[in-house]
Amino acid sequence: MFDVIVAGGGPAGLAVASALSGRGHSVAVLERTSYERPRPGETLDAETFPLLQALGAWGSLAAFVDNQVPHRAVRAAWGTDELEDKPSILHPLGEGRHVQRARFDETLATWAESAGVLVRKNAGRCVVTRRGEAFHVTAARGNDLESPYFVDASGRGAPASAKLRGRRWLGFDREVAIVAVAEPRGDPGFDLLLEASQQGWWYSVPQPDGTLIAALVTDGDLLLTGDRKALAATFVEALSKTIHTAARCEGLANHCPIRVVRADSGLLLPDAGVGWCAIGDAAMSTDPLAGNGVARALRSAIDAAARIDAHLRGTAPPDATPLLRSFADYLDRRASYYELETRWPDSPFWARRRPGAWRQIPINLPPTAMLRRDGKPSREALAPVEALVPPRVIASTLVEVRAATPAHAILSRLREAAPIGDRRLLVALQMLVGAGALAVV
Numbered sequence: 389m390f391d392v393i394v395a396g397g398g399p400a401g402l403a404v405a406s407a408l409s410g411r412g413h414s415v416a417v418l419e420r421t422s423y424e425r426p427r428p429g430e431t432l433d434a435e436t437f438p439l440l441q442a443l444g445a446w447g448s449l450a451a452f453v454d455n456q457v458p459h460r461a462v463r464a465a466w467g468t469d470e471l472e473d474k475p476s477i478l479h480p481l482g483e484g485r486h487v488q489r490a491r492f493d494e495t496l497a498t499w500a501e502s503a504g505v506l507v508r509k510n511a512g513r514c515v516v517t518r519r520g521e522a523f524h525v526t527a528a529r530g531n532d533l534e535s536p537y538f539v540d541a542s543g544r545g546a547p548a549s550a551k552l553r554g555r556r557w558l559g560f561d562r563e564v565a566i567v568a569v570a571e572p573r574g575d576p577g578f579d580l581l582l583e584a585s586q587q588g589w590w591y592s593v594p595q596p597d598g599t600l601i602a603a604l605v606t607d608g609d610l611l612l613t614g615d616r617k618a619l620a621a622t623f624v625e626a627l628s629k630t631i632h633t634a635a636r637c638e639g640l641a642n643h644c645p646i647r648v649v650r651a652d653s654g655l656l657l658p659d660a661g662v663g664w665c666a667i668g669d670a671a672m673s674t675d676p677l678a679g680n681g682v683a684r685a686l687r688s689a690i691d692a693a694a695r696i697d698a699h700l701r702g703t704a705p706p707d708a709t710p711l712l713r714s715f716a717d718y719l720d721r722r723a724s725y726y727e728l729e730t731r732w733p734d735s736p737f738w739a740r741r742r743p744g745a746w747r748q749i750p751i752n753l754p755p756t757a758m759l760r761r762d763g764k765p766s767r768e769a770l771a772p773v774e775a776l777v778p779p780r781v782i783a784s785t786l787v788e789v790r791a792a793t794p795a796h797a798i799l800s801r802l803r804e805a806a807p808i809g810d811r812r813l814l815v816a817l818q819m820l821v822g823a824g825a826l827a828v829v
Contacts, residue, residue: 389522389533389534389535389536390414390415390416390506390534390535391408391413391414391415391535391536391537391700392405392408392413392414392415392416392535392537392538392539392696392700393415393416393417393418393516393523393525393533393534393535393537393538393539394415394416394417394418394538394539394541395418395514395516395525395539395540395541395542395548395549396417396418396419396540396541396542396543396548396668396670397417397418397419397420397421397423397493397497397507397509397541398427398493398541398543398668398685399493399496399668399682399685399686399689400541400667400669400670400685400686400688400689401417401419401539401541401542401667401668401689402417402493402496402497402499402500402505402507402689403443403445403496403685403686403689403690403693404539404541404667404689404690404692404693404696405417405500405505405507405539406443406444406445406499406503406505407443407689407690407693408693408696408697409500409503409504409505410444410503410504411693411697413697413700414506415504415505415506416505416506416507416508416533416535417497417500417505417506417507417508418508418511418514418525418527418530418533419497419507419508419509419510419511420510420511420512420513420514420542421509421510422509422510423490423491423493423494423497423509424490425490426489426490426569426647427489427490427493428489428565428567428603428649428651428676429489429676429681429682430486430487430488430489430595430601431459431484431485431486431487431580431593431679432453432459432484432485432486432487432492432682432683433459433484433679433680433682433683434459434482434483434484435680435683436484436682436683436686437453439683439686439687439690440686442690443686443690444503445496445499448498448499448502449492449495449496449499452487452491452492452495453485453487453492455596456485456486456487456488456492456596457485457486457487457578457593457595457596458483458484458485458486458578459483459484459485459486459578459580460475460483460578460579461473461474461475461578461579461580462474462579462580462582462679463579463580463581463582464581464582464583465582465583465584465631465632466582466583466584466589466725466728466729467584467728467729467730467731469631471632486578486580486593486594486595486596487596488595488596488597497509508527508530510529511527511528511529511530512527512528512529512530513527513528513547513548514527514528514542514548515548515550515551516538516540516548516549516551516552516664517551517552518552518553519534521536521663522534522535522536523535523536523537523538523663523664525538525548536663536700537663537664537696537699537700538663538664539664539665539666539692539696540656540664540665540666540667540670540671541666541667541668541670541689542670543650543668543669543670543673544650544652544654544669544670544673545557545559545650545654545670546656546666546670546671548670549656549664549666549670552661552664554658554661555656555657555658555661556656556657557654557655557656557657558654558655558656558657558778558806559652559653559654559778559780560652560653560654560655560719560778561607561652561653561740561741561774561778561779562607562608562609562652562779563605563606563607563608563650563651563652563653563675564605564606564607564608564612564648564649564650564651564652565603565604565605565648565649565650565651565676566603566604566605566606566611566612566619566623566646566647566648567601567602567603567646567647567648567649568601568603568620568623568645568646568647569595569599569600569601569602569645570592570599570600570601570602570637571598571599571600572598572599572600572636572637572638573638576592576594576598576600576636577594579594580592580593580679581593581632581633581636582677583630583631583632583633584729584731585604585626585629585630586629586732586735586737587604587606587611587626587735587737588604588605588606588607588610588611588737589604589605589677589729590602590603590604590605590627590630590633591603591605591676592633592636592637600636600637602627602633602636602637604623604626604627605651605675605676605677606737607736607737607740609767610736610737611626612648616646619646619648620646623646650673651675651676652673653673653674653675653718653719653722654672654673654778655671655672655673655711655712655715656670656671656672656711657711657712657807658711659671659672659711660708663699665692665695665696667685667688667689667692668684668685668688668689669681669685671688671711672711672714672715672718674718674722675722677722677725678722691708691709692708694706695708712807712808715808716808716809719808722741723741723742723743723775726738726741726742727742727744734768736767736768736771739768739771739772739774739775740771740772740774740775742772742775743772743775743776744772744775746776746811746812746815747811749815749818751811751814751815751818752818753795753814753817753818753821754795755794755795755796755799756794756795756796757794757795757828758792758793758794758795758828758829759789759792759793759794759795759798759817759821759826759827759828759829760789760790760791760792760793760826760827760829761786761787761789761790761825761826761827762824762825762826762827763824763825765823765824769823769824769825770782770823770825772819772823773816773819773820773823773825776812776813776815776816776819777802777806777808777812777813777816778806781802781805781806782816782820782825784805785798785801785802785805785820786820786825786826788801789826792829795817798817799813799814799817802816802817
């Protein structure tokens with residue numbers, strides 16, 4: 389039996405395992421793959437490196453990082469067709485790196501093993517159940533393990549802890565990244581290129597092998613139709629409607645291999661319990677536009693390690709930042725960036741991310757007003773409501789309100805499903821009336 393079992397061998401899982409091993413605890417990490425598949429999150433911003441130093445990992449990773457592609461600037465066509473440059477030299481910590489992400493994670497795993505962590509690769513999907521005071525972790529490949537403490541670092545949706553009672557994943561949108569690898573005809577340079585389009589937004593980053601990763605970030609229900617071949621053709625067609633990304637990816641064929649990866653924002657409720665916690669994207673995932681996924685994962689792991697160590701030693705753990713408050717702050721920051729792009733007011737993708745001045749909207753819906761579902765509103769009509777409340781919560785609410793129901797009762801249901809602030813929920817409820825989804829009876 390180990391002191392701690394971690395599901396997920398990404399930066400968050402490996403960092404928390406190594407930090408706990410350094411405090412004298414026995415730790416096992418179960419990694420689903422053998423790091424053979426490409427992974428998203430190819431850009432490390434400059435704040436990643438001090439965090440690696442704080443963990444003691446920098447000495448083992450410095451040579452790898454130095455051989456990756458310098459991240460010298462962000463070039464963005466956002467809110468305009470013109471590119472705006474933000475050189476990395478303006479960042480107080482300097483430039484970052486564009487990395488082969490799977491190789492980065494594998495190198496981090498090798499360092500974790502040297503720090504005393506058992507890293508079991510190719511374990512397949514892991515499922516954890518509670519048996520008395522211990523957690524039983526079943527891996528698709530390999531022997532089962534038990535420990536008194538479990539850490540879910542399995543990524544968006546926290547799939548490893550899905551069978552733990554009382555926890556649920558609150559997904560806030562349907563965002564995905566559709567990713568392809570291009571072989572540019574010219575020098576791709578060192579820049580991270582962002583370009584907004586009607587369907588979503590594009591990013592492209594160079595890789596150490598000379599290839600270029602290009603991705604369209606959009607909502608799954610807007611573009612994921614048909615088979616893989618059709619998706620590739622749709623991807624190339626959408627690419628052709630860009631300006632700067634199309635020029636950078638000239639020659640990308642519609643038979644290129646396409647990967648679709650989750651990119652949705654969400655959080656686990658709750659993100660911790662007696663003897664367990666979630667970290668990194670398994671606790672809270674954010675839009676890839678933030679560009680700080682690895683740094684955020686490392687910070688999450690460092691903070692969690694201190695709390696887990698205190699728990700295992702029987703002392704009072706330090707307080708954690710309330711996740712709901714952090715998520716609400718994140719939603720406000722995300723909206724501030726998406727509201728800079730106003731060129732496609734009728735695009736569902738953009739409308740779903742621009743809540744407007746919802747804090748200033750007067751609340752004029754009486755608590756006793758009787759509401760009932762009224763027809764099936766269009767995707768475009770519901771898009772602004774989705775900027776405030778997750779689409780699944782909207783859909784379940786509309787199903788439940790087939791009979792006349794008081795507004796205060798509907799609000800109570802919304803609060804239980806998505807505890808993200810009463811004003812946000814009230815404004816969304818009023819907008820559902822205005823969109824014709826609910827009628828006052």
